[in-house]
Amino acid sequence: MARISSRVIIFNKDKVLLMFRRKKQINGDIREYYVVPGGGCENNQTLEQNAIRELKEEMNIDIKITNYVGLDISDYGFANYFVGEIESGELKLGGEEKLKSNEDNFYLPMFVPISKLNDIDVVGRDYIIKAFNKEFEKLNNAILTDQGICPTCYDRKFNGILYGDNSKNIIYRDKYFEAFLSTNPRARGHVIISTLKHFKDMMEVDDKTCKKIFKLAKKIMCVIKEVYKSESVYLCTMCDGLNNHFHLQLIPRYDYEKRGSINFVKERKPYIYEKDKIEKLRDLIKK
Ligand SMILES: [Zn+2]
Structure with missing residues (x-):
């Protein structure tokens, strides 16, 4: 099955929270780019629970999910983009990313001005812009079914998140x-x-x-x-x-x-x- 991930777009006024990456490519070139924080789903976690866990692990912040933005299907799998807000915590690198971080594979969380997004290499740029413009999709059964998730089970596990109470x-x-x-x-x-x-x-x-x-x-x-x-x-x-x-x-x-x-x-x-x-x-x- 394709890899399923959830990612969270967090704004602070006109800035967005991203993970800066510097990574040595196979051919030796250095690529500098930014990704929306988040990661692969673990068993028995909903997309939202996974997103919350990932942000806690890799950025040391407690967040809440406020909206679903959309699903990006690519060679890397299914990436679900959410919008969230920070509830508490001091932003710093943690988890697996901290352990892996070195000169050739560098991670740094930072807020980046929206106005700079077109000048830098950002994975998921379209979703950040959509979220900034408040263009939200609704997480629905078709989106889940495409990812191999049973909507009925998902709805029950998450107290009626799809179909309501x-x-x-x-x-x-x-x-x-x-x-x-x-x-x-x-x-x-x-x-x-x-x-x-x-x-x-x-x-x-x-x-x-x-x-x-x-x-x-x-x-x-x-x-x-x-x-x-x-x-x-x-x-x-x-x-x-x-x-x-x-x-x-x-x-x-x-x-x-x-x-x-x-x-x-x-x-x-x-x-x-x-x-x-x-x-x-x-x-x-x-x-
Ligand atoms: Zn089911």
Whole structure:
């Protein structure tokens, strides 16, 4: 898998925090350039957590992330640019960079005026300019999927950073599963059941979990039928791809709708939050 990194652009008025580099190239030439601080992601860290850790290690500062700027895909991998602010700490070189720093491979953190960016060799210049002009992108599931990160797992790990707080739509949750009303429903009462553990599709799910999720699905289908007075509830799963997160869709069919597979692809409808229905679903599933 390509290397995934996160980098943080930090401004101080009209200056930006960069790491100055002087490095002897293979042919013996000396290259002097600047990079946005940050580095490669470590296991089990979100892009943001990784950025915060890297800045602490290499520049001795505590920062907070305020915005996502964009994704740079190159031969070096995926670089995610964020904007951040310094919360505390005294700027000085640390970590691996400090250990590695020598005459031929030199590191120095410094604030560089924005007005000088065009005259120097800067990796990630476009992203610094974008951030300076407050042109932010939203970190979304397509950006994560491109990097081999499951958006569902990412969202859960980071308390709804992508999809927002979904807790008011959750109708059931235990150690293994979560069931919630789809906010992009194909019918009123459209429910999604998803495993808490990452499986890319049903073929990957162990038998025990499979059995459990189908028992739960049956229960929830009966409850949906009762609460929404639908004529039937259909079930499907169509996860397809490495970064899909296994889930079942429970889609009600009402008496005014035709039977058949058309129900799996009914036009999506606006989601209406119905507190009384949600409470009823929760109560009946618990029983
Ligand atoms: Zn996942």
